[in-house]
Amino acid sequence: MGTLLKGGIVVELEPACVERVDLRIEGERIVARGPDLPAAPDDEVIALSGKLVFPGLVSAHQRLHASLGRGMPRPKLDGYQDLLEQVRWRYEDALDLDAVQVAATAGGLEALQCGTTTLFDLHSSPQAIQGSLLRLGRGLHEVGVRGVLSYAVTDRRGAVGREEGLEETVSFTRKARGRLRGQVGAAPLFTVSNEALEGLGEAVRSTNTGLHVPLAEDPLDEKLSVERYGSSPVTRLVEGGMLSPQALLAYVGHLSWPELAQLLPSGAWLAHTPRSNMESEVGYAPALKFGHRATLGADGVSADMFAEAQAAWLRSRDAGQPIDVLRYLANGQRLASQVFGSQMGLMREGSVADLLLMDYQPATPLTAENLAWHVVFGLGSRHVESVMVDGVWRVWARRPLSVNPSVVAEQAREAAAAVWARMGQK
Numbered sequence: 301m302g303t304l305l306k307g308g309i310v311v312e313l314e315p316a317c318v319e320r321v322d323l324r325i326e327g328e329r330i331v332a333r334g335p336d337l338p339a340a341p342d343d344e345v346i347a348l349s350g351k352l353v354f355p356g357l358v359s360a361h362q363r364l365h366a367s368l369g370r371g372m373p374r375p376k377l378d379g380y381q382d383l384l385e386q387v388r389w390r391y392e393d394a395l396d397l398d399a400v401q402v403a404a405t406a407g408g409l410e411a412l413q414c415g416t417t418t419l420f421d422l423h424s425s426p427q428a429i430q431g432s433l434l435r436l437g438r439g440l441h442e443v444g445v446r447g448v449l450s451y452a453v454t455d456r457r458g459a460v461g462r463e464e465g466l467e468e469t470v471s472f473t474r475k476a477r478g479r480l481r482g483q484v485g486a487a488p489l490f491t492v493s494n495e496a497l498e499g500l501g502e503a504v505r506s507t508n509t510g511l512h513v514p515l516a517e518d519p520l521d522e523k524l525s526v527e528r529y530g531s532s533p534v535t536r537l538v539e540g541g542m543l544s545p546q547a548l549l550a551y552v553g554h555l556s557w558p559e560l561a562q563l564l565p566s567g568a569w570l571a572h573t574p575r576s577n578m579e580s581e582v583g584y585a586p587a588l589k590f591g592h593r594a595t596l597g598a599d600g601v602s603a604d605m606f607a608e609a610q611a612a613w614l615r616s617r618d619a620g621q622p623i624d625v626l627r628y629l630a631n632g633q634r635l636a637s638q639v640f641g642s643q644m645g646l647m648r649e650g651s652v653a654d655l656l657l658m659d660y661q662p663a664t665p666l667t668a669e670n671l672a673w674h675v676v677f678g679l680g681s682r683h684v685e686s687v688m689v690d691g692v693w694r695v696w697a698r699r700p701l702s703v704n705p706s707v708v709a710e711q712a713r714e715a716a717a718a719v720w721a722r723m724g725q726k
Contacts, residue, residue: 301326301342301343301344302324302325302326302331302340302342302343302344303324303325303326303343303344303346303691304322304323304324304325304337304339304340304343304344304345304346305322305323305324305325305346305348305353305657306322306337306339306345306346306347306348307320307322307347307348307349307350308320308321308322308323308348308350308351308352308353308657309348309350309351309352309353309666310323310333310352310353310647311352311353311354311355311647311671312355312645312646312647313355313626313627313629313630313633313645313671314626314627314630315668316626316668316669316671316672317647317668318666318667318668318671320335320350321333321334321335322334322335322336322337323337323353323647324337324343325653325688325691326691327691328652328653328690328691328692329650329651329652329653329691330647330648330649330650330651330652330653331649331650332649333647333648333649348657351657351658351659351660351685352656352657352658352659352660352683353647353655353656353657353658354415354655354656354657354658355633355644355645355646355647355654355655355656356415356416356417356418356633356644356654356655356656356687356688356689357414357415357416357417357418357605357606357629357632357633357656358416358417358418358419358420358595358605358629358632358633358635358636358644359411359416359418359419359420359596359597359598359603359605359608359632360420360548360550360569360571360595360596360597360631360632360635361420361422361512361514361548361550361551361571361573361597361598361599362407362411362419362420362421362422362597362598362599362603363421363422363423363599363600364403364404364407364408364419364421364423364436364439364440365392365395365399365400365403365404365423365424365425365436366391366403366407366599366600367403367404367406367407367410367712368395368399368402368403368406368712368715368716368719369391369600369716369719370716372391372716372720372723373720374387375387380517380518380520380580380581380582381520383580389456390723391719391723392424392425392426393426393427393723394427394719394720394722394723395425395427395428395719396425396427396428397425397428397431397432397435398435398715399425399715399716399718399719400423400425400428400432400435400436400439401435401436401438401439402439402711402712402715403439403712403715404421404435404436404437404438404439404440404447405439405440405442405443405703405708405711405712406439406708406709406711406712407419407439407602407603408439408440408442408443408445408447409443409445409700409703409705409708410602410603410604411445411602411603411604412443412444412445412687412689412694412695412700413681413684413687413695413698413700414602414603414604414605414606414607414681414684415605415606415656415658415681415684415687416445416598416603416604416605417445417446417654417656417687417689418445418446418447418448418632418636418644418654419440419445419446419447419448419603420447420448420483420512420548420571420597420635421436421447421448421449421450422450422452422485422512422513422514422550423436423449423450423451423452423485424451424452424454424487426454426456426457426461429451429461429464429465429468430464430467430468431468432451432468433449433450433451433468433469433472433482434472436449437449437472437476437480440479440480441479441480442702442703443694443700443702443703444479444689444690444692444694444701444702445479445689445694446479446480446636446640446654446689446690447479447480447481448480448481448482448483448512448636448639449472449476449480449481449482449483450469450473450482450483450484450485450512451465451468451469451472451485452465452485452486452487453465453466453469453484453485453486453487453492453496453499453500454486454487454488454491454492454496455491455492455493455495455496456487456491459495462493462495462496462499463499465485466496466499466500466503469482469483469484469485469503470484470503470506470507473507473509474507479689479690481639481640482507482509483509483510483511483512483548483639484500484503484504484507484509484510484511484512485511485512485513486500486511486512486513486514487513487514488513488514488515488517488521488533489513489515489521489525489533489536489537490520490521490522490523490524490525490528490529490533493528493529494529494536497536497540497542498540500540500542501540501541501542504542504546509546510544510545510546510547510548510568511537511542511546511547511548512547512548512550513537513542513547513548513549513550514549514550514551515533515534515537515549515550515551515552515555516533516534516551516552516553516554516555517550517551517553517554517577517580517582518553518554518580518582518583519554521533521554522554532559534555534559534562534563538562543563543566543568544566544567544568545566545567545568545569545593545638546638547566547568547569548568548569548571548635549563549568549569549570549571550571550573550597550599551571551573551577551582551585552570552571552572552585552590553577553582553583553584553585553586554582554583554585557589560589560590564590564591567593568593569593569594569595569631569635570590570591570593570594570595571594571595571596571597572585572587572590572594572595572596572597572612572628573585573596573597573598573599573601573608574587574596574608574611574612574615575598575599575601575607575608575611576597576598576599576600576601578611578615579601584615584619586619586621587612587616587621587623587628588616588621588622588623589621592627593631594623594627594628594631595628595629595631595632595634595635596608596609596612596628596629596632604681605629605632606675606679606680606681607680607681609625609628609629609675609676610675610676610677610680612625612628613625613672613676614676624672625672625675625676626671626672626675629675630645633645640652652690652691653688653690653691654688654689654690655687655688656684656685656686656687656688657684657685657686657687658679658683658684658685659683659685660674660678660679660683662674662678684698685697685698686698
């Protein structure tokens with residue numbers, strides 16, 4: 301039995317394509333594309349009447365555990381170091397495994413409802429390391445979203461915490477299957493000792509994956525890395541052999557051109573996080589200089605990649621360095637294709653059926669030539685009507701099919717209250 305999507309306007313991002321055409325899906329893949337495809341006797345036929353068929357979006361850098369922190373009380377902060385020490389790290393230290401799973405379910409559901417079907421998550425819960433990625437995976441599995449999960453290895457809790465983090469990220473990577481994959485993760489490098497960096501290098505080699513690491517979110521990253529370990533974060537990554545086409549570097553906001561020039565030839569993916577940068581007041585990352593493997597991530601903000609793309613384009617234009625927003629979105633799909641070993645993003649025969657049905661009635665013509673303008677000024681998560689992941693409908697007519705949103709929200713509120721209370725006790 302297959303699914304036949306008839307009469308939709310199929311969209312691809314790069315090269316841009318907008319075409320009224322039918323799609324046929326069997327199992328997890330698109331198996332046919334063309335005008336007026338005939339239905340097989342047992343096909344489910346869905347008449348789209350001009351609705352958009354849009355490829356599922358990807359957040360290349362996500363912090364699902366932050367889902368329970370939205371709106372929590374904050375002290376008055378005096379800069380980036382205060383943000384880390386008084387907010388982020390205290391919050392992470394207050395997480396337990398139950399909170400981790402609830403946060404993944406709530407954050408994954410929100411992502412799905414926004415049209416984001418794949419999340420690259422960098423996790424941290426220093427008081428609950430062992431089993432944390434498995435619990436994240438359970439939360440994402442519950443709602444049906446894809447996840448590439450890693451634990452942020454750090455020396456912030458000493459050698460024991462460092463080794464537990466390495467074991468967690470490696471063991472999960474070796475076990476992950478289906479809609480879940482693993483990567484090797486690291487915290488900001490000024491919290492990662494040379495011994496930890498050696499361990500991360502061995503983990504990358506033994507798992508044949510890449511390193512997911514935040515880099516130069518703030519100038520403090522380089523300042524403290526040099527003070528503590530004698531080298532800048534970029535130099536340490538280069539000398540440690542950590543840069544490759546499998547590496548994923550988030551933020552990349554405060555690097556000199558010579559440092560950035562060291563990164564780009566490695567083929568590493570660079571995840572731009574404009575909404576998070578603005579919220580954290582860490583300054584503008586020069587995204588136009590990020591090269592041909594630049595993409596977008598939402599970090600601790602909701603995984604609404606339409607909103608992220610709009611913020612990225614507007615902020616880049618305001619800086620006088622406008623980016624190609626369609627390429628940034630398409631690169632997220634290319635990154636996911638690389639990790640999962642299957643084509644995503646292209647609405648063609650053989651591609652994985654991760655797609656959105658969008659009820660978008662534009663007031664102006666929609667063409668391949670002006671698709672970027674519609675993405676920036678028109679399209680949004682409010683238009684997402686149904687979501688398919690791996691050939692299975694996960695949201696239909698704006699209703700999640702595998703979880704009850706009210707129950708998820710109630711569980712998240714209870715977990716958030718418990719986390720906030722533990723923060724108050726520290």
